[in-house]
Amino acid sequence: MSQAAQANNVLYAQAGGVTAVINASAAAVIETVQQNSHVFGKIYAAINGIKGVLEEDLVDLSEIDNALIEQLKYQPGAAFKACRFDLDPLEHNPAQYERVLAVFKAYQIGYFFYNGGNGSMVTAQKVSDYCRARGHQVICVGVAKTIDNDIALSHCSPGFGSAVKYLATSFIEATIDIRSMHETSTKFFVMEAMGRNAGWLSLAAGLVKQIVPDAPLLLLPAETPFNRDAFLQRLSDLVEQYGYCVCMVSEGLQNENGDYLNITAIEHTVEQDYTQLGGVGEIIAKIAADHLNCKTHCAIPDYLQRSASHCVSQTDWEMAYGAGKASVMAALRGEHGTLPVVIKTSDTPFAWDFQTVNLQEVANLELRVPDEFICCNGMDISQAGIDYLLPLVQGERSSPFVNGLPAITPINFQLTERVLPKYIAFK
Amino acid sequence: MSQAAQANNVLYAQAGGVTAVINASAAAVIETVQQNSHVFGKIYAAINGIKGVLEEDLVDLSEIDNALIEQLKYQPGAAFKACRFDLDPLEHNPAQYERVLAVFKAYQIGYFFYNGGNGSMVTAQKVSDYCRARGHQVICVGVAKTIDNDIALSHCSPGFGSAVKYLATSFIEATIDIRSMHETSTKFFVMEAMGRNAGWLSLAAGLVKQIVPDAPLLLLPAETPFNRDAFLQRLSDLVEQYGYCVCMVSEGLQNENGDYLNITAIEHTVEQDYTQLGGVGEIIAKIAADHLNCKTHCAIPDYLQRSASHCVSQTDWEMAYGAGKASVMAALRGEHGTLPVVIKTSDTPFAWDFQTVNLQEVANLELRVPDEFICCNGMDISQAGIDYLLPLVQGERSSPFVNGLPAITPINFQLTERVLPKYIAFK
Numbered sequence: 001m002s003q004a005a006q007a008n009n010v011l012y013a014q015a016g017g018v019t020a021v022i023n024a025s026a027a028a029v030i031e032t033v034q035q036n037s038h039v040f041g042k043i044y045a046a047i048n049g050i051k052g053v054l055e056e057d058l059v060d061l062s063e064i065d066n067a068l069i070e071q072l073k074y075q076p077g078a079a080f081k082a083c084r085f086d087l088d089p090l091e092h093n094p095a096q097y098e099r100v101l102a103v104f105k106a107y108q109i110g111y112f113f114y115n116g117g118n119g120s121m122v123t124a125q126k127v128s129d130y131c132r133a134r135g136h137q138v139i140c141v142g143v144a145k146t147i148d149n150d151i152a153l154s155h156c157s158p159g160f161g162s163a164v165k166y167l168a169t170s171f172i173e174a175t176i177d178i179r180s181m182h183e184t185s186t187k188f189f190v191m192e193a194m195g196r197n198a199g200w201l202s203l204a205a206g207l208v209k210q211i212v213p214d215a216p217l218l219l220l221p222a223e224t225p226f227n228r229d230a231f232l233q234r235l236s237d238l239v240e241q242y243g244y245c246v247c248m249v250s251e252g253l254q255n256e257n258g259d260y261l262n263i264t265a266i267e268h269t270v271e272q273d274y275t276q277l278g279g280v281g282e283i284i285a286k287i288a289a290d291h292l293n294c295k296t297h298c299a300i301p302d303y304l305q306r307s308a309s310h311c312v313s314q315t316d317w318e319m320a321y322g323a324g325k326a327s328v329m330a331a332l333r334g335e336h337g338t339l340p341v342v343i344k345t346s347d348t349p350f351a352w353d354f355q356t357v358n359l360q361e362v363a364n365l366e367l368r369v370p371d372e373f374i375c376c377n378g379m380d381i382s383q384a385g386i387d388y389l390l391p392l393v394q395g396e397r398s399s400p401f402v403n404g405l406p407a408i409t410p411i412n413f414q415l416t417e418r419v420l421p422k423y424i425a426f427k
Numbered sequence: 428m429s430q431a432a433q434a435n436n437v438l439y440a441q442a443g444g445v446t447a448v449i450n451a452s453a454a455a456v457i458e459t460v461q462q463n464s465h466v467f468g469k470i471y472a473a474i475n476g477i478k479g480v481l482e483e484d485l486v487d488l489s490e491i492d493n494a495l496i497e498q499l500k501y502q503p504g505a506a507f508k509a510c511r512f513d514l515d516p517l518e519h520n521p522a523q524y525e526r527v528l529a530v531f532k533a534y535q536i537g538y539f540f541y542n543g544g545n546g547s548m549v550t551a552q553k554v555s556d557y558c559r560a561r562g563h564q565v566i567c568v569g570v571a572k573t574i575d576n577d578i579a580l581s582h583c584s585p586g587f588g589s590a591v592k593y594l595a596t597s598f599i600e601a602t603i604d605i606r607s608m609h610e611t612s613t614k615f616f617v618m619e620a621m622g623r624n625a626g627w628l629s630l631a632a633g634l635v636k637q638i639v640p641d642a643p644l645l646l647l648p649a650e651t652p653f654n655r656d657a658f659l660q661r662l663s664d665l666v667e668q669y670g671y672c673v674c675m676v677s678e679g680l681q682n683e684n685g686d687y688l689n690i691t692a693i694e695h696t697v698e699q700d701y702t703q704l705g706g707v708g709e710i711i712a713k714i715a716a717d718h719l720n721c722k723t724h725c726a727i728p729d730y731l732q733r734s735a736s737h738c739v740s741q742t743d744w745e746m747a748y749g750a751g752k753a754s755v756m757a758a759l760r761g762e763h764g765t766l767p768v769v770i771k772t773s774d775t776p777f778a779w780d781f782q783t784v785n786l787q788e789v790a791n792l793e794l795r796v797p798d799e800f801i802c803c804n805g806m807d808i809s810q811a812g813i814d815y816l817l818p819l820v821q822g823e824r825s826s827p828f829v830n831g832l833p834a835i836t837p838i839n840f841q842l843t844e845r846v847l848p849k850y851i852a853f854k
Contacts, residue, residue: 017612077606083611165832169737174731176504177734179837181504181505183508184511185510210830279709300729302601302727303616303726304600307601311737404822405637406638408600
C-alpha cells in the first residue's frame with residue numbers, strides 16, 4: 001500500500017448509457033482486483049452509479065461466483081445498473097458530497113472505479129477531489145466506455161467497435177435488400193445512428209463499401225451542417241447513377257444555424273435538462289420522398305445499437321476488458337485522478353495498449369470526427385475513415401444462443417445491509 | 428413428361444418484400460430441378476419478378492456454379508431482384524398477358540415457380556390461367572415467402588421465423604438494457620414491427636418472457652384496435668409495479684375507427700396505390716411520454732428485420748429451403764395452380780411438412796393473429812402464442828463473418844441475350 005493509513009476496499013460503479021460490452025469491463029475490474037488481493041480488500045459495486053453510493057445501495061462482490069463473472073462477459077445492459085445522474089456542483093449541494101464521503105468511510109473505500117463516458121469522468125473527479133480535500137485518501141480511476149466514441153485523447157472508446165459492427169452489419173444487409181428491390185420499390189433508405197453531437201457512429205455505414213464497393217452512400221454525420229440543397233443534389237446524382245441511395249444520418253444532425261433537425265423530439269414536453277434526440281431519420285426520409293417522389297424507408301435502431309450482445313466485436317470486447325484491467329493497474333501504481341485511454345501502437349498489424357491521462361484532460365470534452373475521415377462535402381467517408389473503423393470491428397464474440405434465443409439471464413444482486421442512516425436527497 | 432407436347436424449361440422469379448431466407452428457396456428450386464434433369468430442361472430466373480418476364484430480363488441458370496448456389500443459401504435481399512409490381516387485370520391490359528405468353532413460348536417455359544406472398548400468388552394464378560387458356564400447358568406452382576406470416580392455410584410462412592428471431596433477440600437485449608437504466612433514465616421503450624395489417628411480427632416481443640419472466644410487456648398488435656385509455660391504464664399499471672414498460676407495436680395499428688395511427692406516413696405525397704406504414708412507434712412513444720412525463724425511446728428496425736442474414740433461424744431456413752423443394756416436387760406431380768404450405772405434423776417434438784393447396788384458396792387472403800394468441804385486452808401474448816412462436820426460432824444459421832463484416836458478396840447475373848422485340852409497356 002502506498003500509504004499506511006489508506007483504506008483498501010474497492011468500489012466499482014457504472015454510469016451513463018450502456019454499451020454491449022460494459023460488463024466485460026466490470027468483469028475485468030473484479031478479476032484484476034482478485035488477482036491483487038495483497039493490495040485490495042473487499043470489492044463492492046454500487047447499484048445505479050453514484051446515485052447508489054448516495055443511497056448506500058451496494059453489493060459485496062468479494063465472494064462473487066466465477067460463473068457470474070463469466071456471465072458478465074456476455075451480458076448486455078448494465079449489470080450494476082447505470083445512472084443518468086450527476087452530482088450537483090459542490091457549492092450548491094455540499095451535503096451530497098458529505099454523504100459520498102460518509103459512505104466511502106463506512107465501507108473503507110480506498111479505490112473508486114467509475115465506468116462511464118465524459119460526463120461520468122467529471123463526477124469521478126469531483127468525488128475524489130472532495131474526499132482527498134477532507135483527508136480520505138481515495139484513489140479514483142475512470143474506466144472508459146461509450147458507444148459515442150467521443151472520449152478525448154483515446155484512439156477509440158470501448159463500446160464503440162461493437163456498435164459499429166452492429167450498425168455496419170445492419171446497414172450492409174439493408175443495402176443488399178434495397179439494391180435488389182429499388183427498381184420497383186424503395187429508392188431511398190435512411191438509417192439513424194446515435195452519438196449525440198459526434199458523428200462517429202454514422203461512419204459505420206461507410207463499411208458497406210467493403211462489401212458493395214459501388215454502394216451509393218450518402219452520409220450525414222453530425223459534423224456536417226445540413227445543407228438541404230447540397231443533400232438533394234447528391235441524392236439526385238446517386239439515384240440517377242445507381243437507381244437508389246442508402247443514407248446514414250447522425251441523430252444530432254444540425255442545420256447551418258445550429259438547430260437540431262428534430263422537431264418532434266424537441267417538442268417532447270418532458271422535464272429534462274437536455275434535448276432528447278432521435279427521429280431525424282424520418283425527417284430526412286420525408287425530404288427525400290418529396291424530392292424524388294418515390295417510396296422511402298427509415299430505420300431507427302435506437303437502443304439496439306448499444307445493447308446488441310449478439311453482434312459484438314472481439315476487438316472491442318478486448319478493449320472493454322482491457323479498460324477495466326488497465327484502470328485497476330493504474331490504481332495499483334497510485335495514479336489517482338486518471339483514465340486509461342486506448343492508444344494505437346501499430347498500424348499493421350493493428351495493435352493497441354492503454355495509457356493513463358489525467359481525468360481533467362478528458363472530462364466534459366467531446367471528441368468529434370476529424371475532417372480527414374469524411375469527404376464529398378462531408379457527405380461520404382474517406383479511405384482514412386474506413387481504415388480507422390475496420391480494425392475496431394474485427395472478430396466476433398457474440399452471446400451464445402440457447403433454445404433459439406440469446407443465452408442471457410437477468411442478474412439480480414443482493415444488496416448489502418445498510419449501516420448508515422437513510423439518505424434524504426435535498427434539491 | 429406428363430404431356431408429350433409440354434415445354435420443359437423452368438422459370439423461377441421472386442416478388443414482394445424480401446425475407447432473410449428467400450434465396451434459400453431459390454437454391455432449393457435450382458437444386459431440385461437439377462436433381463430431376465430427366466424431366467426438366469433448362470432453368471431460367473427472371474430478374475425483377477414478373478416485370479422481368481415482360482421485359483425479357485432473364486438469366487440462364489442451367490450451368491450455375493455450385494459455389495453460387497451455396498452463396499444463395501446465406502444471401503440476404505432478393506438475389507434475382509423482387510418486384511413490387513403486379514399485372515393489370517386481364518380485361519384492362521390483355522397485351523401484358525400476351526407478352527408473358529410470348530416469352531414463355533420463346534423460352535419453352537413449361538414450369539413457372541413464383542416465390543412470393545399472397546399478392547404474388549394472384550399474379551402467378553393469372554399468368555398460368557391465361558397461358559393454359561391459350562393452349563400453352565404451363566405448370567405453375569407458388570413458393571411461399573413472407574415475413575408477415577399472413578399466408579392462409581399455412582402453419583407459418585417461410586421467412587417469418589427469422590424475422591421473429593431477429594425481433595425477439597433485439598427486444599430481449601433492449602429489455603435488459605432498459606431494465607438496467609430505467610431508474611434514472613428511459614421508463615418506456617417501444618419497438619415497431621412490420622407486418623401491415625397482421626400483428627404476427629409484433630408477437631415476437633412475447634419471447635422476452637423466456638428470458639425475463641416478469642418483463643413488463645405491453646403488446647399492441649394490429650389485431651387489437653388502439654384504445655388510448657386502455658393503453659394508458661396498462662402502461663401506468665406496469666410502470667407502477669415494475670418501474671418501466673417495454674412495448675412492441677404493429678406498424679399497422681389502427682384506432683377504433685379503423686384509421687392508421689400513422690399521420691406522417693399517410694401525409695407522404697408519393698404517388699402510390701397503398702398507404703405506406705411506419706412511424707407509429709414514435710406516436711406511441713409520444714403518448715407515453717406525455718402521460719408519464721418521463722423519458723421514452725423508440726426503435727424502428729424497419730428493413731433490418733427482413734434482411735438480417737446475421738440472425739437467421741435454422742428452422743426457418745429449413746422451411747424456406749423446403750418450400751422451394753416442395754414446389755418443384757408438386758410440379759413433378761403435375762399439381763398445377765398450387766402452393767405448398769407448411770403443416771405441423773407433431774407438437775412434441777415440433778415437426779412439419781408441406782402440403783399443397785390451390786392457389787385460389789390463399790391468393791389475396793390475409794391470415795391474422797387468432798384471439799387465443801393474445802390476452803389482457805389484446806395487449807399481451809398468451810402461453811399459446813409463445814408455444815406457437817418458440818419452435819420457429821430454433822437453431823442458428825447465420826451468415827459467416829469475414830474481416831469483421833458479414834461475408835456477403837453482391838450477386839450480378841449475366842442476362843441472356845434477348846430474342847424478342849423490346850417490350851413497350853402501355854398503361
